[in-house]
Amino acid sequence: MKDLNAKSAWADTLPSQWGTEPAKIEIPLGEQPPAPSSDTASPMAPAPTRLSLWGWMQEGVRAGLFLPLRTGAATPSPWQVLVLSLLGGALLVGAARFQVAGPAQFNLRGWLAPMWSSLVLMWLAWWAMAPAQRAAAATEAPSASTPGPSGGLAAWYVLSAWAPLAPLLLLYALMGAVAHKPALWDGAVAGNIFWVAYGLLTLWVLAVLVVVSARFIRSGLRTAIFSVAMAAVIGVGMWQFQDQPWELDAQALAGASAQAGEGAQAPQEPAHLVLSQAVFENQQALWERQVKALPAGRDGVVDVYGLVFAPYASENVFRRESTMVSTLLQERFDAQGRVIHLLNHAETADTHAWATPQNLQRAIAALAQRMDRDSDVLVIYMTSHGARNHELAASHWPLEVPPVTPEMLRTMLDEAGIRHRVIAVSACFSGGWIEPLATDSSLIMTAADATHTSYGCGTRSELTFFGRAVFHEQLRQTHSFTDAFAKAVPVIAQREVEAGKEDGFSNPQIHVGAQIVPVLRALEQRLAATTVDGEASGARGAKQP
Numbered sequence: 001m002k003d004l005n006a007k008s009a010w011a012d013t014l015p016s017q018w019g020t021e022p023a024k025i026e027i028p029l030g031e032q033p034p035a036p037s038s039d040t041a042s043p044m045a046p047a048p049t050r051l052s053l054w055g056w057m058q059e060g061v062r063a064g065l066f067l068p069l070r071t072g073a074a075t076p077s078p079w080q081v082l083v084l085s086l087l088g089g090a091l092l093v094g095a096a097r098f099q100v101a102g103p104a105q106f107n108l109r110g111w112l113a114p115m116w117s118s119l120v121l122m123w124l125a126w127w128a129m130a131p132a133q134r135a136a137a138a139t140e141a142p143s144a145s146t147p148g149p150s151g152g153l154a155a156w157y158v159l160s161a162w163a164p165l166a167p168l169l170l171l172y173a174l175m176g177a178v179a180h181k182p183a184l185w186d187g188a189v190a191g192n193i194f195w196v197a198y199g200l201l202t203l204w205v206l207a208v209l210v211v212v213s214a215r216f217i218r219s220g221l222r223t224a225i226f227s228v229a230m231a232a233v234i235g236v237g238m239w240q241f242q243d244q245p246w247e248l249d250a251q252a253l254a255g256a257s258a259q260a261g262e263g264a265q266a267p268q269e270p271a272h273l274v275l276s277q278a279v280f281e282n283q284q285a286l287w288e289r290q291v292k293a294l295p296a297g298r299d300g301v302v303d304v305y306g307l308v309f310a311p312y313a314s315e316n317v318f319r320r321e322s323t324m325v326s327t328l329l330q331e332r333f334d335a336q337g338r339v340i341h342l343l344n345h346a347e348t349a350d351t352h353a354w355a356t357p358q359n360l361q362r363a364i365a366a367l368a369q370r371m372d373r374d375s376d377v378l379v380i381y382m383t384s385h386g387a388r389n390h391e392l393a394a395s396h397w398p399l400e401v402p403p404v405t406p407e408m409l410r411t412m413l414d415e416a417g418i419r420h421r422v423i424a425v426s427a428c429f430s431g432g433w434i435e436p437l438a439t440d441s442s443l444i445m446t447a448a449d450a451t452h453t454s455y456g457c458g459t460r461s462e463l464t465f466f467g468r469a470v471f472h473e474q475l476r477q478t479h480s481f482t483d484a485f486a487k488a489v490p491v492i493a494q495r496e497v498e499a500g501k502e503d504g505f506s507n508p509q510i511h512v513g514a515q516i517v518p519v520l521r522a523l524e525q526r527l528a529a530t531t532v533d534g535e536a537s538g539a540r541g542a543k544q545p
Contacts, residue, residue, distance in 0.1 A: 060162025063212050064299045070272040075151040076158050088161050095169050098176035103244045111245040117237045126153050128226040132218040156216045162227045163212050167204035203257050287353050291437040295337050297372040302523045305371045305378050306339035311355035311394035312384040313344035317452050321467040325381045344396040356401050368416035379422045386427030406436035426466045428453040431509045440513040445485055454497050465492050479524040485510050
């Protein structure tokens with residue numbers, strides 16, 4: 001019998017000889033003991049050791065919604081891994097087809113290129129979950145109370161492939177909506193909605209992968225290391241391997257256009273620039289030929305020199321627009337041979353010098369040496385995306401091209417000593433260029449004011465609304481920049497309303513310095529007289545037998 005007054009340790013350790021004392025339940029007389037609840041799972045209920053294909057898909061969808069996994073110690077068989085991988089991949093490939101508007105062809109390289117990341121992530125997951133898997137293997141009887149799944153690398157691979165399917169399919173649908181309805185996303189509000197949705201879906205994908213992996217890894221430190229490495233692998237894949245499993249079928253599109261009698265091909269993404277020693281050497285030789293070919297200004301004649309700058313290689317609309325303006329200046333403004341066209345595009349590395357800030361400065365200096373800086377007129381046309389801080393976006397991957405600012409352009413022109421300047425900037429928020437560039441001897445036109453976007457710079461646009469209305473349409477009917485601008489503004493406003501521009505009228509701006517007015521008026525008179533003389537000569541030639 002235990003002495004309740006004993007002070008020794010023996011009395012406290014005595015019950016350990018028979019194990020833990022069971023809990024006592026007192027039942028009043030005349031009552032039956034309570035029946036066990038069916039909602040309470042037995043602590044020794046066996047964990048699942050095998051799941052069907054549907055079971056694995058179901059658990060993958062649950063994981064995508066951040067619900068607990070119920071796979072236990074189950075491991076998918078090799079044929080289950082194969083079927084589930086092919087089925088999930090097929091769903092993503094099918095959804096990716098929606099991102100191409102028009103006829104498309106399967107791009108095997110674009111499909112296979114991202115698969116290297118899966119192998120790297122599998123190795124990282126194997127390393128991260130190794131201690132937890134060894135601990136799970138040492139447990140003789142895994143049960144439903146086991147803290148997380150223990151099916152090994154194969155179970156992790158299947159679940160991590162199916163868990164992010166929901167956000168990935170939504171992400172593909174979002175990209176497809178942009179491809180099929182680009183006009184709906186040109187406004188600032190719609191653009192912000194797109195990027196918010198894109199960011200949230202991307203975070204959903206990453207969060208799902210981290211949560212699923214953490215349930216296998218069961219170590220905070222290893223989960224953190226795996227998450228950082230996973231984000232780096234995915235980031236490198238998005239940066240270096242941008243090919244998609246579907247691409248526009250240009251031949252089928254051209255055939256369909258020819259049959260329809262349209263003769264026009266839908267726009268497609270430009271090819272990527274391939275840097276080589278030959279490309280750099282050709283750029284240098286090309287630059288020297290263009291500068292040497294510039295004719296000098298003529299005495300007593302107000303000549304027009306042109307500089308067209310298109311630094312954004314990722315969209316064909318800037319290539320088309322800059323080419324149109326370059327041709328217009330030479331044909332309509334008597335500037336044949338006096339126009340330097342700087343262009344970033346993978347297909348024009350042999351014909352056009354690159355549109356970089358350094359080449360912009362060199363071109364202005366070269367034109368200043370050839371022209372009469374006190375009487376001739378320099379027309380500068382710049383087309384690209386514009387930022388709220390009034391930088392002109394530049395892109396020519398893998399070549400690094402910094403943006404251009406109005407302050408940079410002003411400094412270049414002042415250092416070159418060019419007096420009479422006509423500057424047109426076709427970009428969003430381009431109204432912010434007027435104040436830094438304004439002088440008494442300059443005319444400046446912008447496609448928007450300082451707080452609004454312009455329109456028509458999407459991947460499927462032929463020309464921007466500004467370039468089309470002012471240069472392609474109005475300046476083919478007049479030599480007056482001010483008249484062309486005044487007539488183009490209401491046309492732009494009407495077209496923006498018809499296109500559903502959501503952030504308000506772009507509100508193009510113009511500045512006309514007092515000292516450049518008589519110079520441009522004299523230029524208009526000379527060009528008009530030249531045009532009349534040319535038409536009269538043509539008429540006389542047509543009457544001769």
